[in-house]
């Protein structure tokens with residue numbers, strides 16, 4: 360099945376972006392009893408969106424956001440449909456994001472990880488860089504990674 364998953368950019372706006380919003384809502388907000396807020400989406404058009412597609416259907420996404428320092432980028436809204444979790448799709452999405460960040464001369468990545476996903480990011484060589492804090496009702500920690508040339 361993995362061979363049929365394709366990774367491609369998502370334009371904002373587009374039908375794929377509508378599917379991305381639905382996926383983010385279902386995977387990242389509804390389990391917390393929340394809905395996607397303007398705060399979640401207001402910078403979307405200035406960020407890079409990468410989708411994982413299975414037979415043309417969006418099953419995963421991740422966003423790359425520039426930070427003020429041009430060498431620093433933020434990874435956000437990482438999600439893989441529950442039926443496809445545990446099949447390296449999250450890893451592939453992060454690797455695609457890192458490739459794009461390197462192409463843009465990025466040297467450092469930061470993200471806010473839910474504590475339930477800390478192990479995922481650790482497997483991809485991210486390190487915890489803060490104490491735990493609450494965001495969107497659940498515990499998070501800052502994680503970071505320095506990219507090697």
Ligand SMILES: CC(C)(COP(=O)(O)OP(=O)(O)OC[C@H]1O[C@@H](n2cnc3c(N)ncnc32)[C@H](O)[C@@H]1OP(=O)(O)O)[C@@H](O)C(=O)NCCC(=O)NCCS
Nearest residue numbers: 437438439444445446447448449450472473475478479482
């Ligand atoms: C977290 C998430 C993105 C992981 O995606 P995935 O496609 O299931 O992950 P992968 O199959 O690529 O996993 C890569 C590695 O991380 C490990 N891993 C995955 N999720 C993990 C978790 N929650 N805790 C610890 N390890 C995890 C896998 O076992 C795998 O390890 P390996 O190197 O030994 O093979 C996915 O489970 C998800 O969308 N969860 C719900 C939304 C969410 O929590 N998003 C993150 C917000 S910060």
